[in-house]
Amino acid sequence: MSDLSIFHNPRCGKSRNTLAIINEKNLDIEVVEYLKTPPSAAQLEAIVKKLGIKPEELIRKGEKVFKENYKGKQLTESDWIKAMVEHPILIERPIVIKGDKAVIGRPPENVLSII
Numbered sequence: 001m002s003d004l005s006i007f008h009n010p011r012c013g014k015s016r017n018t019l020a021i022i023n024e025k026n027l028d029i030e031v032v033e034y035l036k037t038p039p040s041a042a043q044l045e046a047i048v049k050k051l052g053i054k055p056e057e058l059i060r061k062g063e064k065v066f067k068e069n070y071k072g073k074q075l076t077e078s079d080w081i082k083a084m085v086e087h088p089i090l091i092e093r094p095i096v097i098k099g100d101k102a103v104i105g106r107p108p109e110n111v112l113s114i115i
Contacts, residue, residue: 004115005030006105007039007047007095015094018105022096027115038088044081047095050102055080058092058104066090 006022008031009015022029032039039047048055055077059066065087075083084090094105096114103110 002028002030003099004028005032005097007032007034007091007093007097009033009035009093012093014106014108017108018094018096018111021108021111022115025115034088034091034093038085039091041081041085044084044091047097047102048081050097050100051095051104055084058084059090060092063087063089 004022004027006015006019006029008019010033019029019031044055044058048058051058056075059070059080061067061071069087070083070090092104092106094108096103096105096111098114101114103114105111
């Protein structure tokens with residue numbers, strides 16, 4: 001099993017470009033298509049801790065489900081985690097994780113800081 005993983009959406013250009021940077025380095029990586037295999041609440045809590053951000057900062061606020069259900073609402077960190085578990089499309093992507101560190105691949109070159 002690789003110590004490098006990416007929460008990936010193959011339909012997202014930034015996600016594809018981030019994965020391409022990793023593949024150019026010939027690194028072993030676990031690709032998790034998080035829309036098909038959503039992370040659990042515990043996994044999301046670990047990810048935000050590794051990113052050093054609050055759960056709300058991992059939310060894609062341009063998504064329809066955000067605008068219809070969460071826009072303008074003040075939720076607890078636990079509630080934001082629950083929202084991402086229920087609607088994985090809300091999770092910002094791509095997220096690259098290596099050990100106890102993680103980065104969001106926006107821009108894709110951010111991945112270079114941990115690989």
